[in-house]
Amino acid sequence: MSKPTKPKCEERKSAGTTRRDFLKKAGTAGAAAGAASVLGSAALMANTDNPDAQTTWAEWFQGNYRLMTDEEKKEATARLEKRYSAQYGKDVTVDDTPAMDGVLFGYALNIQKCIGCRRCVKACVKENNQSRTNTEIEWIRVVRMEKGQFSAGDMDKGYPPEEGHEYGVQVGGNAYKPAGVVLEGKHYYEPEENKVPEKDAFYFPIACMQCEKPPCVKVCPVRTTYREPDGIIVIDYNWCIGCRMCIGACPYWARRFNWGEPNLPAEDMNPKTHYLGNRPRMKGVAEKCTFCIQRSRHGRYTACVEVCPVGARKFGNLLDPESEVRKILDRKRVFRLKAELNTYPKFFYFID
Amino acid sequence: MSSKTRFPIDFFSYALKGGAQYYAWLAFLGVFVLLWAVGNYYQLTEGMIITGLTDQTSWGMYLSNFVFLVGVAAAAVVVVFPAYFYKQEDLHKVAVLGEMVAIAAVVMCMLFVFAHMGRPDRLWHIIPVIGIYNWPHSMLTWDVMVLTGYLILNLVCGGYYLYMKYAGKPLNKSFYMPMILIACVWALSIHTVTAFLISTMPSRPMWFHSVMPIKFITTAFAAGPALIILCFLTVRKHTKMDIPDSVFHKISHFITYFLGMALFLIFSEVVIELYPSTEHSFGLQYLMFGMAGLDKLVPWFWTAIVLMVVSFGLLLSPLRKNFKVLPWICVMLFVGIWIDKGMGLLLPGFSPSPIGELSEYTPTMLELFVVIGNYAIGFIVLTLLMKGAVGVVLGDVKYDQSK
Numbered sequence: 169m170s171k172p173t174k175p176k177c178e179e180r181k182s183a184g185t186t187r188r189d190f191l192k193k194a195g196t197a198g199a200a201a202g203a204a205s206v207l208g209s210a211a212l213m214a215n216t217d218n219p220d221a222q223t224t225w226a227e228w229f230q231g232n233y234r235l236m237t238d239e240e241k242k243e244a245t246a247r248l249e250k251r252y253s254a255q256y257g258k259d260v261t262v263d264d265t266p267a268m269d270g271v272l273f274g275y276a277l278n279i280q281k282c283i284g285c286r287r288c289v290k291a292c293v294k295e296n297n298q299s300r301t302n303t304e305i306e307w308i309r310v311v312r313m314e315k316g317q318f319s320a321g322d323m324d325k326g327y328p329p330e331e332g333h334e335y336g337v338q339v340g341g342n343a344y345k346p347a348g349v350v351l352e353g354k355h356y357y358e359p360e361e362n363k364v365p366e367k368d369a370f371y372f373p374i375a376c377m378q379c380e381k382p383p384c385v386k387v388c389p390v391r392t393t394y395r396e397p398d399g400i401i402v403i404d405y406n407w408c409i410g411c412r413m414c415i416g417a418c419p420y421w422a423r424r425f426n427w428g429e430p431n432l433p434a435e436d437m438n439p440k441t442h443y444l445g446n447r448p449r450m451k452g453v454a455e456k457c458t459f460c461i462q463r464s465r466h467g468r469y470t471a472c473v474e475v476c477p478v479g480a481r482k483f484g485n486l487l488d489p490e491s492e493v494r495k496i497l498d499r500k501r502v503f504r505l506k507a508e509l510n511t512y513p514k515f516f517y518f519i520d
Numbered sequence: 521m522s523s524k525t526r527f528p529i530d531f532f533s534y535a536l537k538g539g540a541q542y543y544a545w546l547a548f549l550g551v552f553v554l555l556w557a558v559g560n561y562y563q564l565t566e567g568m569i570i571t572g573l574t575d576q577t578s579w580g581m582y583l584s585n586f587v588f589l590v591g592v593a594a595a596a597v598v599v600v601f602p603a604y605f606y607k608q609e610d611l612h613k614v615a616v617l618g619e620m621v622a623i624a625a626v627v628m629c630m631l632f633v634f635a636h637m638g639r640p641d642r643l644w645h646i647i648p649v650i651g652i653y654n655w656p657h658s659m660l661t662w663d664v665m666v667l668t669g670y671l672i673l674n675l676v677c678g679g680y681y682l683y684m685k686y687a688g689k690p691l692n693k694s695f696y697m698p699m700i701l702i703a704c705v706w707a708l709s710i711h712t713v714t715a716f717l718i719s720t721m722p723s724r725p726m727w728f729h730s731v732m733p734i735k736f737i738t739t740a741f742a743a744g745p746a747l748i749i750l751c752f753l754t755v756r757k758h759t760k761m762d763i764p765d766s767v768f769h770k771i772s773h774f775i776t777y778f779l780g781m782a783l784f785l786i787f788s789e790v791v792i793e794l795y796p797s798t799e800h801s802f803g804l805q806y807l808m809f810g811m812a813g814l815d816k817l818v819p820w821f822w823t824a825i826v827l828m829v830v831s832f833g834l835l836l837s838p839l840r841k842n843f844k845v846l847p848w849i850c851v852m853l854f855v856g857i858w859i860d861k862g863m864g865l866l867l868p869g870f871s872p873s874p875i876g877e878l879s880e881y882t883p884t885m886l887e888l889f890v891v892i893g894n895y896a897i898g899f900i901v902l903t904l905l906m907k908g909a910v911g912v913v914l915g916d917v918k919y920d921q922s923k
Contacts, residue, residue, distance in 0.1 A: 228641070232652055303569065311875060355876065374875060383723065389660040390645045391652045407652075409645050410568070410638015413660055415578045419723035421874045425578060425638065428569030451567035452638030509722050 223251040233404040233443060234394055244406075245443055252441070252448060256434040263442040265465045267398035273459050273514065274399070274486035275470075276496045277373060280519045281480035284357075284364045284371035286310050288472035288481065292375075295460060295471035296446040297438050299430030307424065307457040308472065311355040311372040314346035375472075376401065376422035376457035377505065377513030384414035384423065393454070399486075399514055400459050402444035408453040415454060419509050423456045459483070486514065523687045523919040530686070534917045535908035541758075546903065549896040556893015559886045560635075568638050570886045577870040577881035579636070581891050584862030586632035588743070589898075590714045591736060591861070593625035593670065594707040595744020598774050601704045604697065610766050613913060614752060619678035620905040621748050622707070626671040628898035635890050659717045666710045673703040682912045687919045711736045724869045726803030735785040741778040743857035745771045746850035751906060753847055759910050769841060772849075776835040779853060783832060786825075786860075806878065807868035814871070816880050820863035827856030 226247055230236075236244065245262040252260035289308045292298070298305040325341025359366070382401050385393055392407035393414055415423045429451040441447035442462035449455050460470035464483070473481045484491035493516075496502065500518040562570045573580050599618035603611035634640055645651040646664065655661040677699050684691050712733045718724070719732035749771055756763045790808070793801035805811060810818045831853040839845045872878045883891070911917040 232645075235652075303575075309875065383721070386657050387659060387721075389654050389658040389664070391654045392645070407642070407645055408639060409642045410640075411636065411660060412578045412638065413658070415575070416718075417721050417723055419874050421575075421723075421877075424575050426567070427571075427573065428567040451569075 220251050220255065223247045227406050230406060232390075232392065232407045234391070241443070248443070248447060252439075255448075256432075256437045256439070258434070258437065258439050260437075260439040260441060262447055263440070263445075263462055263465075265442065267396050267400075268465065270485075270487055272399045272486045273378070273464055274484065274493045274497075274516065275378070275459065275514065276482040276493045276500075276502070276516045276518055278480040278482070278519065279370070279372060279517050281478045282310075282371045282373060283478055284310055284312060284359060284366070284369065285477060286359060286364075287475045287477060288373065291471040291475035292457070294436065295438055295463075296458075297432055297441065297448050298424075298455075299426065299432060299449075300436065301431045303427050305424045305426070305430070305455070307422070307455075308373055308375045309356075309421070311374060312357045312366075312369050313355065313372060315368045315370065317345045317368075318342045319345075372517075374420055374422070374505070375515070377420050377511065377515040378457075378459060380512035380514060381510060383417040383419065383509075383511060387413040387417040389413065396444070396461075398465070400444075400461055400464075401456075402458055402461065403454060403456070404444065405447070405449050405453045405455065410452040410454070412454065419506050419511065420513075423454050425454055426451050524683075526919060527683050527686050530917050530919075531682070531908040531912065532904065534911040535904040538907065542907075546900060549900050549903075552892050552896035553900070555889040556896065559889030559893060562886050563635070563890065564640070570884060572881050572883045572887060574879065574881065576873050576877060576879035577867065579866060579870070580881055581862065581883045581887055582632050582636040584866035585891060585894070586629050586636065587714055587718070587736075587866060588858050588861040589625045589629045589632065590667070590710050591740025591857075592744040592747055593622045593629060594711045594737070594740050595748065596622035596674070597704045597707040598741055598745045598771065599748060600700060602770065602774075604700050605704075608770065610764050611770065614763055614767055616678050616681050616909055616913065617751065617755065617906060618748055619674045619681075619703075620909050621744070621751060621902065622674045623671065623678065623905060624898050624902035625744075626667060626674070627901050628894055629667060630671075631894040631897060632891075635894065659713065659720055662713045663710075663717050666706065666713050670703070670706050670710050673699065673706055677703050678909070682909055685912050686917055708737065711740050718866075718869065723874045724803075725800040726869045727865075728800075729789070731785055731789060735782065735789075738778045738782040738785060739857045739860060742775050742782055743854050745775050745778075746854045746857075749775075749850045750847060750854075751902070753843070755906060755910055759914070761910050761914055765841075765843075768843070768846065772835060772840050772846060775850075775853070776832070776840070779828065779832050779835065782857075783828060786828075802872050803868040806871055807864060811872075812878055814878050814880050816882070817863050817868060820859050824856045824859035824864055827852045828860070831856065 227244075230244055231240070233241070233244070241264045245264045248262045249260055252262070289306050289310060292308050293300070293306055296307065298307065319342065322341030322345075326339060365371070378399060378401050380395075380399070382393075382395065385391075385395060385401060388394075389411060390407060390409055392409070393401060393403045395401050410425070412425060415425060426449050430449050432448055437448070438446060440462055442458075442465070445458045445461035460468075460472075463470060470481075470483055473483045482492050482496055484493040486493060486497075488494060496518055497516065500520065502516045502518045504513045504516055559570075571580065571582075596618040599611055600615045602608045603615040634643075637643070646653060646661070648655075653661055655665070677696070680696060680699070681691065715733035715736040718727045719729065722728050749768060752763050752767065752771075755761055790804065793804045797805070802811065806814065807817050807821050809815070831849045834840065834845065834849045840849070867881060871880065908917065
């Protein structure tokens with residue numbers, strides 16, 4: 169972690185001493201500097217130029233983002249910018265734009281149009297700096313459902329089929345054929361290029377529903393995940409203790425966990441990040457869709473909306489009667505997933 | 521030196537002395553602590569990726585052992601409560617040993633919670649005042665609260681009793697009795713809250729039912745006292761302490777009741793889930809019969825059922841009072857309930873996932889190292905506490921003013 173960095177001759181005002189002074193002292197102390205670099209970042213914290221070491225140390229003491237003052241937020245994001253820029257070799261910005269007044273983000277997805285191409289999944293991974301390998305993290309899951317296959321030959325068959333076992337159990341012979349049900353974990357698929365929609369399938373994309381009554385927020389013991397004023401449920405990755413209560417509580421299986429150190433190749437890294445959104449994560453914390461907070465808070469569409477080739481995905485401000493989502497809610501046939509759980513998602517499904 | 525400062529010194533110097541067999545036992549446990557260190561080294565450096573956990577099954581061996589041991593900890597009540605409130609004289613002397621079992625079990629619980637955390641380095645975030653303690657909203661904060669409280673109560677009750685005995689002073693009943701009563705009620709709370717922790721998630725239909733807390737308590741009050749019986753038998757065999765037969769008969773009597781209730785609740789759950797066979801029952805179906813070719817848990821479930829039913833049958837028979845058979849009954853039902861909590865309750869809750877995906881989880885070798893190591897540490901704590909406590913009760917460890 170604490171690779172020995174080349175000494176720079178700039179002044180280090182914060183430490184109240186120059187780098188050269190420090191090196192002189194360190195030099196007289198003989199192996200001290202070497203030993204410190206072995207011992208890790210903590211020992212060198214005040215006098216190192218290694219942004220990784222500095223950030224790690226400062227982050228350990230930093231409070232929860234929700235409770236930080238504006239000044240502390242600026243410090244935290246500046247620290248991260250420095251670290252990420254060094255780590256990924258490009259100018260990384262870490263945005264801390266707060267929610268806009270009068271905005272409540274909402275999403276609507278036309279299941280009639282979705283062709284199951286999974287381009288949204290890929291675009292999301294690219295935009296939001298998910299870990300690419302081991303473990304591969306995807307925030308959107310496109311569920312593949314099979315069309316019904318009823319056959320006339322099974323009409324009079326029953327279950328159980330053996331003779332002498334007719335207890336009046338009324339299960340028809342067609343009961344166990346797939347008919348738009350997702351059973352047995354078969355919904356995961358990797359479509360071949362231009363082979364979608366597949367013949368006997370339809371698709372149902374799922375991501376974080378940004379619930380108004382989010383079970384994940386309720387169960388979090390340290391309030392690291394919370395609802396922002398614009399309705400987005402966010403996670404302060406630096407405050408998460410990795411207990412995975414939220415993953416257990418989410419009825420939409422929207423949350424992912426960084427089981428190991430995320431693998432994000434520098435060339436694939438998206439340098440435009442937000443503190444609460446797509447900045448690179450660390451091992452041992454939960455993550456999920458944030459409605460592309462780094463984009464939406466600047467009035468842009470999310471990556472999945474932009475990439476969808478059939479225009480099935482719509483995004484906008486629920487408080488604005490003229491917005492596309494509001495018009496959809498007013499005019500289309502709309503439903504929410506697992507409405508019976510009273511989570512009040514701001515992610516709606518609709519058909520024309 | 522005052523008796524207060526001498527007490528821990530005398531207590532542990534007695535606890536650390538023993539014959540070759542005693543040291544061999546501690547060394548045997550020590551080997552597993554080394555494996556624990558290996559497992560922890562990899563988990564702390566590489567992250568949870570060294571475990572078999574996935575986004576589908578995100579809680580595994582660590583949390584299921586935690587749930588099981590919370591029950592074991594709670595079960596000290598079965599010895600303590602009748603001793604003091606039904607004036608069972610024979611249980612008085614051993615009640616403090618029950619508290620030692622509780623302390624060791626809570627220590628293991630905490631080790632398992634620590635192992636479960638993805639970021640143990642950020643533990644301070646949950647400490648009230650300096651961190652954020654999402655109480656009363658988060659059920660986990662309730663669990664932290666009741667567990668810490670229970671540990672303190674047992675340390676106070678057990679420690680106070682042993683210290684007074686050690687110093688040769690009479691117990692102050694107006695302090696001790698209320699503490700015992702609080703500890704007994706508190707013991708119920710730890711298992712209740714742990715049941716609430718997992719049964720308040722509609723996202724996991726298998727856990728989402730209100731029988732969970734009482735089922736937890738009944739299984740706990742069977743498994744915990746089983747461990748206590750095994751400990752007491754060991755104490756009786758290897759120390760001068762005489763524990764009368766009546767103690768074992770009473771405890772095994774309680775076990776019979778609680779195990780019977782537990783079996784009844786399991787039976788009710790199976791009937792209520794499987795009769796309509798809605799989506800709500802898929803977790804149980806997967807557990808009992810397997811689904812879509814995934815059936816790793818099936819043999820575990822039926823093994824647990826057989827162990828519990830057979831041990832219940834034996835407990836009902838006169839063999840309950842046979843000291844050759846009793847330890848085997850205890851081992852059987854302890855293992856049976858251990859399986860029931862882990863492979864039988866926690867894992868099938870994750871399969872199918874909330875969006876209908878079935879998956880199977882297999883713990884890795886390193887993960888098992890940590891699990892076994894946590895048990896080894898707990899049993900070292902248990903051994904030392906029991907040894908010291910027996911010494912105090914026997915009068916071998918006594919305050920000597922001349923020192």
